[in-house]
Amino acid sequence: MKYLKIFSPATVANVSCGFDSLGLAIDSVGDEMTFTKTEEKGVRITEITGANLPLNAKENAAGAVALAMLEKHPVDFGIEMTMHKGFSPGSGLGSSAASAAGAAFGVNQFLGNPFSQLELTKFAMIGEETACGSAIADNVSAAIYGGFVLVRSYEPLDIIKIPVPTELRVVAIHPQVEVKTKDSRDVLPKEVPLKSAITQWANLAGLISGLHTENYELISNSLTDIIVEPARKHLIPHFDVVKSEALKAGALGAGISGAGPTIFALCKGDTIANDVFASIENAYKNIKIDFNMHRSKINTEGIKILEER
Amino acid sequence: MKYLKIFSPATVANVSCGFDSLGLAIDSVGDEMTFTKTEEKGVRITEITGANLPLNAKENAAGAVALAMLEKHPVDFGIEMTMHKGFSPGSGLGSSAASAAGAAFGVNQFLGNPFSQLELTKFAMIGEETACGSAIADNVSAAIYGGFVLVRSYEPLDIIKIPVPTELRVVAIHPQVEVKTKDSRDVLPKEVPLKSAITQWANLAGLISGLHTENYELISNSLTDIIVEPARKHLIPHFDVVKSEALKAGALGAGISGAGPTIFALCKGDTIANDVFASIENAYKNIKIDFNMHRSKINTEGIKILEER
Structure with a gap:
């Protein structure tokens, strides 16, 4: 080759009650990257x-x-990469994770x-460390494994793939504001x-069970975060409005x-996903903040090969 | 009739990382109760x-x-009950819950x-309130539903049945000491x-996934409680010895x-359960505290009818 x-x-990390544990991959949003084998050894990013990211x-x-x-697996050739970011760094959708x-x-x-x-997840965590200063696993593992992933443990690293109910869809809005990681x-x-x-872990247990059994009602009942969301939501303009519109339009949950x-909503089926998309879009149109929206299946296969020769 | x-x-409540959320029913240990329809209205406990429990x-x-x-469902007859306790109140195995x-x-x-x-779970919680002063649901729901149960929420009460891997066995030792509920x-x-x-809920999520997929390695890795067990274990004589013997003999986990x-251990298969039973028994024989031991399948059907006429 x-x-x-x-x-x-x-990818969406911190899926509601699964803060620092549960991530998922989005199907329709991501980066395209190319790799070319070169005679010259080493790694070069050419484009x-x-x-706006460092080429070094x-x-x-x-x-x-x-x-x-x-370095771990020395070879007698080099690799040139290009990266075409399909979504913005700083969105909360795992931009550096997708690249890593x-x-x-x-x-x-x-x-x-x-x-x-x-x-591969462990290697990709090195990229997270480079870009964000901490080697978190949830976004990179979701990108690599696809679907829902549970980071059960860091020492040793243990990634558990959780089944994806077939009708599950994700809608996301990315308000164009900066949330500093430190904040x-x-x-x-x-x-x-x-x-x-206890409330949080009972809900996460319910969510995991609901994903295993395609029990959308249980998924919906379990999709709540009483610990991190209340502390963080004021950093995100009009979070409550978006969440409430998503739920009114039939979303299973939002966070x-x-x-x-970025605020995500999980929905059962395309029709409800379309309604939720429209409701969130309408609510945000009256606010003087630019935004991007996404609507997608869950990516169940992880990273995809588009072309090889 | x-x-x-x-x-x-x-029943075992507080299954490791599932404190206040996850319970399971034991197959071979429990109470026998009889009910007889009487012309005289009301409820009488005759034996x-x-x-030593109140007959009133x-x-x-x-x-x-x-x-x-x-009271909720008035009828023109009464009921006489007898109760034959197969295990002691104050054991930590849900004695009042079995009766309720x-x-x-x-x-x-x-x-x-x-x-x-x-x-029925809600009614049984009234019995827990009567006996223990708090209307907890995990023991009574495990007895009623059988298998593993998750108490996902109290308001509203939401009980989720979690599948039982076929080879799962439970071994339990009940040292004859009193642990006061208040303590x-x-x-x-x-x-x-x-x-x-986060560590705790990631483990509980792993445990739930492992139960759904019969992944014994994942169950074993997830069966840890870093919050309640460290705080409580000094109330239980030689807890660390029992746990360590159980794990050395091949138990998936203990808590x-x-x-x-009572200290329980979960095991894969009868052979390991026998080994774990013997190891715990041997370890405790040298300690001047009386004890009872149990070894059982998981009860997957809940309460069983033994006789009706």
Whole structure:
């Protein structure tokens, strides 16, 4: 193989009650990346479109991943990458994760696939560390595994794939405002009442069971976050309006995607997803903040190969 | 029907990471209860064996449940009950719950089964309130539904049945010491670090997924409780020895049953369950505390009818 083109999906982390544990991959939104084998050794990023990101491989999420993989698995060739960002960094949809996971997947193909999905996740976490300063796993694992993923444990890293009910759809709105990672971390409570923690874990347990059994009512009842959402939602303009419109239009639930500002809603079926999309769009049109919207199936296969030769 | 004899199972609540949320029913341990239709209206308890409990219906967990049901659904007959306790109150195996759940199930049969399992759970919670002072749902719902149950929510009450992997076995040791409910409540932290809560809910999510997929490795990895067990285990003599022996002998995990002092271990298959049983028994034989031991399948059907005429 001399050339590879892939699609690496956007992802929603912190799915409601699954803060820091549960992520999902979006089907219709993501990055396109190309990889070209070169005689010259090393990693070069030759083009990035759609976002202003460092071309220097060491400073780039995707570049850092590729370098780490080639260090672990030395070869007598090099790799040139291009990245075409399909959504913005800072959206809360795992922009750096898509690049990092894409790089891990793509480079692995050129090496003859020596690394498992779990190992690719670990490499991709190096990219998260480069871009965000912390090696979180939920976005990158969702991109690599596809579907819903549970980060059960970091030490050792344990990623569990959770089934995706067939009619599940995601609608997301990305208000064009900046939420600083530091702010979204600073508002988190250091301690939580045991009673609240129990409510949260009972809901997460219900959500996991509902996903396994395609029980949309249970999924809907369980999609609540009484710990992080109340602390963070004031950072996101008109969060309550969006959530309330989504629920009124029939969404199963809604919450903050990652650290925001994107707000996601989960819906059963295309008709309701369309209604939820329209309701959120209408509500936000009257607000003087630009926004992007997405509507998609859940991506169940993870990163996709678009072209290889 | 004039006469009914039932078996109401012992139950394990607070299954490791599922504190206050996840319970399971034990197959081989429980109470036998009889119900006889009488011309005289009202509820009478005529005999209790195996434990020293009030015969006055209003003060008895089973009696209080039966009275509440007959008040809600008046009939022109009365019910006489006998209770034969197969395990001790204060064991942490849901003794009052077995009586309360058994009464709810039994009386419902005489009324022509007007009440759903969820409604029976609510009635049985009245018995828990009578016996323990708080209307907890995890033991009574496990007895009524059988298998694993998740108490996802109290307001409204939402009980979710979780599948039972076929080879799962439970081993339990009941050291003959008293753990006062007040003490076991008092040692609970009021607040927990968010980081610990996340670890706990990620494990509970893993456990639920493992139960749905019969993934014993995942069940084993997830069966940890970093919040309640560390706070409570010093109330239970030689907890660490028992747990360590259970794990060394191949148990998937072990923890405190309910508020203790019973310690339970979950095992894959009869051979390992036998080994775990023997290891725990050996370890405890050298300690000058009497104990009972149990080894059982998981009860998947809940309360069983033994005889009716």
